[in-house]
Amino acid sequence: MTSHDLRAELASLTTEAFRPELAEIDRLPTLDIARLMNAEDTSVPAAVAARLPQIAAAIDAVAARMAHGGRLVYAGAGTAGRLGVLDASECPPTFNTRPTQVIGLIAGGPDAVVSSVEGAEDSPELAREDLDGLELTADDTVVGVSASGRTPYAIGAVRHARAVGALTIGLACNEGSALASAAEHGIEVVVGPELLTGSTRLKAGTAQKLVLNMLSTITMIRLGKTYGNLMVDVRASNAKLRARSRRIVALATGAGDDEIERALTESGGEVKNAILTILADVDGPTAARLLEESDGHLRAALAIATG
Template sequence: MTAHDLRSQLASLTTEAFRPELADIDRLPTLDIARLMNAEDAGVPAAVAGQLPRISAAIDAVAARMTRGGRLIYAGAGTAGRLGVLDASECPPTFNTDPAQVVGLIAGGPEAMVTSVEGAEDSDELARADLDALKLTAEDSVVGVSASGRTPYAVGAVEHARAQGALTIGLACNEHSALAAAAEHGIEIVVGPELITGSTRLKAGTAQKLVLNMLSTITMIRLGKTYGNLMVDVRASNAKLRARSRRIVALATGAADPEIERALTESGGEVKTAILVLLADVDGPAAARLLEDSGGHLRAALARATG
């Protein structure tokens, strides 16, 4: 594609549109600019709401594959790639997932998290190589993320994954995008032109973050990683999370501190197991077996124990 072709293509994208009414924004008082940005951001949730049926269908498809051992893999460049890596990196401490279960791929590799890697986003070959390095299977789910919906790295990742039989999701912020068209599940969150022309880390980035929050969080709910709205699979890897673990057991059971400490000790610090120890009145090994037989779902394990 020539520079002229690319310029013409960008000019046609909603996310790249110029807003002449904001041409003097740099002359405004800081508070007025802040108010403008806040008003712009307020419209993002409504744009996401319009895509909720597509988002929920994608989540159900991801959860079904992850139940069978598949992985959730994000692929993007620049801000979109960083958001995917961020979401993936927060799953192990929040839901006690294996680090290989939710993976974020960014064009250019780890270096691209903090600096621009020249030309990486333009390479669909790089996307294929990154997915091949993960030994992609048909049980995996690949989410291509791109504000423009045309980024070769994201589109290439989705096309390659679909050819391998994996579930594919294309998350973009323009209508009729190549990314959504390439994926089995296309999600287009159209938030409109940015306050700063073409700066898609703003509204488009916020929209992508909201959708990624849903994809990972609701998938984990479907996988039994929560009990109600409690993070019962939280990994107690620091003092704050150890305190949170005790609080979660208390909220789920109403037990006193000495009982909570006993249950956590019996359970090797596993919150979900400790809750089952207290609610089902079983010992740690029995609770662990019940959870294993119930696919890790606390409610199902509790029903087995008490029913």
């Protein structure tokens, strides 16, 4: 594609559209600019809401595959890639997932998280190489993330993943995108032109963050990583999380401090197990066995123990 063709393609994208009514924005008082930007941001949740049926269908498909041991892999470039890396990195401490269970791939590798790696986003071959390194299976899911919906790295990742039988999702912020068309589940959250022309780290980035939050969080709910709205699979890796673990057990059981401490000690600090030992009045090994029989779903384990 020539530079002229690329300019023409970008000019046709909603995310790249120029807004003449904002041409004097740099001359406005700071408070007025902040109000404009805040007003722009309020439109993002509505754009996401318009795609909730597609998002929910994608989540159900992801959860079904992850229940059989599959992985969730995000692939993107620039801001989109960084958002995927961020979401993936937050899953182990929040849901006690394995480090390899939710993975963020960014064009250009880890260095691209903090600095630009020129040309990496233009390479579908690089996406194939990155995915081949993961040895994808049919139980895995690959989510291509690109505001424009035309990023070769994201499209290449989705096409390669689909060719090997993995589930594919394409998240973009333009209608009729090549990325959404390449995926089994296309999600196009159209937030409109940006406050700064083409700066898709703004509304488009916010929209992508909201959708990725839903993909990972609701998938984990479906996999039994929560009990109600409590993060019962939280990994207590620091003082704050240890205090949160105690609070979660208290909220779930209503037990006193001494009983909570005994339950956490007996369960090796595992919150879900501690809750089960209290609510079902079983010992630590029994709680572990019941949870294993229930594929980690606390409600199911409780039903077995008390039924």
